[in-house]
Amino acid sequence: MQNLKKARLVLEDGTIFEGTSFGYEKSVSGEVVFYTAMTGYPESLTDPSYKGQILVPTYPMIGNYGVPKDAYQEGLSQFFESDKIHCTALIISDYSSEYSHWNSQKSLGEWLKDQKVPGLFGIDTRALTKKLREHGAMLGKIVFAGQEIDFYDPNKENIVAQVSTPDIKEYGKGKYKVVLVDCGVKYNIIRCLLKRDITVKRVPWNYDFSQEDCDGIFLSNGPGDPAQCRETIENIRKVLDTDTPVMGICLGNQLMARAAGADTYKLKYGHRSHNQPVMQPGQSRCYITSQNHGFAIDDKTLPENWEPLFVNVNDGTNEGICHKYKPFFSAQFHPEASSGPVDTEYLFDLFVEKMKARHINK
Ligand SMILES: NC(=O)CC[C@H](N)C(=O)O
Numbered sequence: 001m002q003n004l005k006k007a008r009l010v011l012e013d014g015t016i017f018e019g020t021s022f023g024y025e026k027s028v029s030g031e032v033v034f035y036t037a038m039t040g041y042p043e044s045l046t047d048p049s050y051k052g053q054i055l056v057p058t059y060p061m062i063g064n065y066g067v068p069k070d071a072y073q074e075g076l077s078q079f080f081e082s083d084k085i086h087c088t089a090l091i092i093s094d095y096s097s098e099y100s101h102w103n104s105q106k107s108l109g110e111w112l113k114d115q116k117v118p119g120l121f122g123i124d125t126r127a128l129t130k131k132l133r134e135h136g137a138m139l140g141k142i143v144f145a146g147q148e149i150d151f152y153d154p155n156k157e158n159i160v161a162q163v164s165t166p167d168i169k170e171y172g173k174g175k176y177k178v179v180l181v182d183c184g185v186k187y188n189i190i191r192c193l194l195k196r197d198i199t200v201k202r203v204p205w206n207y208d209f210s211q212e213d214c215d216g217i218f219l220s221n222g223p224g225d226p227a228q229c230r231e232t233i234e235n236i237r238k239v240l241d242t243d244t245p246v247m248g249i250c251l252g253n254q255l256m257a258r259a260a261g262a263d264t265y266k267l268k269y270g271h272r273s274h275n276q277p278v279m280q281p282g283q284s285r286c287y288i289t290s291q292n293h294g295f296a297i298d299d300k301t302l303p304e305n306w307e308p309l310f311v312n313v314n315d316g317t318n319e320g321i322c323h324k325y326k327p328f329f330s331a332q333f334h335p336e337a338s339s340g341p342v343d344t345e346y347l348f349d350l351f352v353e354k355m356k357a358r359h360i361n362k
Pocket residue numbers: 049220221222223224225226249250251252292293294295296
């Protein structure tokens with residue numbers, strides 16, 4: 001840990017934090033977002049939804065359980081949520097270069113360097129988080145001496161195209177055939193589908209799935225502003241005229257809403273944690289959910305025949321929608337967790353039930 005380089009985190013309002021580099025030494029820029037989960041950095045860093053973002057875990061010590069081995073099973077990484085790190089950089093308070101875990105293979109710093117992703121420690125992440133909460137989401141850049149760069153806003157372009165699969169892939173040999181629209185899918189969504197007698201056909205974000213012979217359509221999570229993902233929205237719109245079951249998660253939820261005719265908007269600083277409480281309107285049970293989103297559905301704009309499925313108990317924002325009588329539903333949170341609580345994994349069972357019901361009625 002000697003001779004480590006210093007670098008600055010510069011926010012768009014001019015605030016500067018000085019830190020020490022423990023990852024790749026390169027100036028980068030993106031949207032600075034904080035998350036309050038205490039564990040799960042291997043999953044979060046490989047979650048494609050974080051593309052274009054500089055991640056700030058508020059938990060003070062990061063790295064102490066290292067990074068898992070890169071093992072594959074049936075074409076899927078077993079311990080990561082995709083094949084590489086997607087976030088732009090990692091900002092932490094205290095870095096533990098020593099690590100211990102039954103499955104760890106390397107340190108967090110080594111992993112960041114291998115994947116050419118910058119990381120800074122020694123930043124007052126509490127002060128930084130307070131600033132983001134008060135001001136709202138901000139762009140930021142990590143600047144190494146002599147490498148000045150401009151601010152970059154990932155929400156101004158369609159970054160889904162950069163993380164989606166370039167070609168079609170099939171997984172499993174289950175009874176139900178599901179077309180998974182990959183807008184930046186987390187592998188645990190595929191694992192959760194495969195556990196339920198499903199064959200998964202993973203297709204690119206702009207694939208026209210509207211004529212597909214299948215039992216269900218799944219809309220994945222993904223990065224950036226949902227309004228940028230126009231081609232997927234157009235394809236979903238065509239499917240909403242049919243009776244094919246459709247389930248969406250996070251970005252998939254927002255795209256479903258936009259296809260139905262509702263609006264989405266940017267939250268002040270987003271929800272990124274493992275302990276977000278949600279409830280179903282009219283029911284008394286509360287679910288604790290894993291979340292990672294900066295945009296939300298404006299449920300006042302939901303068209304006729306659509307209704308809120310879940311509401312966030314902390315701030316009252318929408319956490320999911322469903323059609324009143326067709327088999328379309330989606331969640332803003334992550335029922336597949338990884339990492340985080342699994343209270344809502346039953347939503348995948350609900351999707352299977354809707355496919356089963358359609359089979360019987362055919
Ligand atoms: N995890 C996701 O799918 C995130 C969706 C979207 N990019 C948002 O930030 O709201």
